[in-house]
Amino acid sequence: MPFNIGLSGLNAAQADLQTTGNNVSNSGTTGFKRSRAEFGDVFAQSFGGISQTAIGSGTRLQAVTQQFSQGRTEFTENGLDLAINGEGFFVLNDQGSTAYTRAGEFQVNRDGFLVNNQGQQLQGYPPQDPNTADPNFNTGQLEDIRLQTGAAPPNATTSVEALLNLRSDAEPPPEEPFNLNEPDTYNFSTSLTLYDSLGTARDASIYFVKGEEVGQWAAHVAVDGVADDTPYELTFDGSGSIESVDRIPPEVFVEFDNGANPLEFEIDFGGTTQYGGDFAVNDLNQDGFASGRLTGVDIDDSGVVFARFTNGQSTVLGQVAMANFTNPQGLEQLGNNNWAETFAAGEPVFAAPGTGNLGTIQSGALEASNVDIAQELVNLITAQRNFQANAQTISTADQVTQTIINIR
Known part of the structure; x- marks a missing residue:
């Protein structure tokens, strides 16, 4: 019996050493969770036996369980990590x-x-x-x-948002009618880039012409140097805020010869003002874009x-x-x-x-692995001493047996 007890202790210590060694070997393994050897004592007792005098029969490995505690976070330069x-x-x-x-x-x-x-x-x-x-x-x-x-598909422009300030003291241009090639036929202009259904960039310009009536302006739109026939009619109230925007139809319709669908977009002048300051473009954006890699x-x-x-x-x-x-x-x-x-x-x-x-x-x-190297080294020392102690149990049992055999 002592031999079996000592042998079970040796096996248990060996399993503990192997478990600890596996933890140490995986201390650099990403996402690794350390394991713990769990043991239970062994009792062999017949029916009707007296438990107060029962002696255990050693130990056995019950399970090797992983400990799912959080490992430390190590930052890398790879966005897919x-x-x-x-x-x-x-x-x-x-x-x-x-x-x-x-x-x-x-x-x-x-x-x-x-x-x-x-x-x-x-x-x-x-x-x-x-x-x-x-x-x-x-x-x-x-x-x-x-x-x-x-490639990411392009998106054709469908709307433009224009936030500008038109000078309230501007005079009607000296010449008429409007001609985008004649600066004397308009007061102010600004430009932006639009995109057709194939993602081709199109140069667009908006020309502002002061009307004869107070608070009235005309906004002419040109795409790729060709002006649309119908301008936006803007009317401002006495506080300089936009009062009405008239255009029938409200969308600008432009056709191209590159196979793209006709470009149809509307300009939102809701944030445009007529104050006493200089002409200013506060914001001018559109919702189209070209294809992308x-x-x-x-x-x-x-x-x-x-x-x-x-x-x-x-x-x-x-x-x-x-x-x-x-x-x-x-x-x-x-x-x-x-x-x-x-x-x-x-x-x-x-x-x-x-x-x-x-x-x-x-x-x-x-x-990173949740293995604590310092703790595992201590576990190695403990398992090693347990192994030596159980080996000593077998050695002592052997000496006792030899003494009994040598009795005459």
């Missing part, structure tokens, strides 16, 4: 099966999918409308996140993936999905920083980062 601040796991598509990980070392493969270094594809929620500033996501559908690597990808703390383009626009590509379990320690370790769901872990709960009990995402960072 992701760290989880809080609970939860990234969801991966491993050739049709699902795996879970805390390691956020992602990159773009040849097909544009976000993958880890094992080629497993990061899962997310698709946007319902990628062209809106604050899109909603289809959280009932998981799919592989794919980056748009082609991909310049980068941004991921915010809620997991929303944005693609940035050279035309200053951004497109929502999806939202990173996360999963959590009732008992993460029940997950099956697959290696390569991955886990698989089990009955003991419970059913996975999928949701967006930052919702429920899920943590947020830090882009450009990685979660």
Whole structure:
């Protein structure tokens, strides 16, 4: 019996050493969670035995459990590196099966999918409308996140906002009728760039002509040097605020010969004033843009993936999905920083980062291993002494046995 007790102690100390050694070897592994060897005492007692005099039969390894405490955040220069601040796991598509990980070392493969270094594809929620500033996501559908690597489509100008000040003391121009090539036929002018349906930039100008009546102005629009026949009629009240804007139809219609659709846009003069100061352009903007090339990808703390383009626009590509379990320690370790769901872990709960009990995402960072090297070195010393002490138990039992055998 003493030999068995000592042998069980040796096995337990050996398991403790191996567990600690595995922790130490993975101290630099991204997203690694340290393990702890857990032991239980062994009692062999027959029915009706006296428990007060029962002697234990040693120890045995009950479980090696992982400790899912937060690892420190290490910042990198790669925007596709992701760290989880809080609970939860990234969801991966491993050739049709699902795996879970805390390691956020992602990159773009040849097909544009976000993958880890094992080629497993990061899962997310698709946007319902990628062209809106604050899109909603289809959280009932998981799919592989794919980056748009082609050119972003252009958008034709449909509206122009003009915030200007027209001098109240301006006189009607000395010559008429209006001619954009004759400066004496208008008072002021300003210009901006518009875009047709193919993304071609078009030069547009607005010419302002003071009317004969007080507070009346005409705004003539020209695109690519060709003036529209119908001007905007602006009327201001005695306080210098816009009173009315008349034009039938209200939209400017321009046709091109490059195959683009006709350009149809409306100018909003609602913020234009007629004060005593100089002519001033306070703001002049439009909603069109040219096509653009991909310049980068941004991921915010809620997991929303944005693609940035050279035309200053951004497109929502999806939202990173996360999963959590009732008992993460029940997950099956697959290696390569991955886990698989089990009955003991419970059913996975999928949701967006930052919702429920899920943590947020830090882009450009990685979660380091939660191994404390100093603590593990102390554990090594303790396990080594436990091994030596149990070896001494066997040695002592052997000496006792030899003494008994040598009795004559």
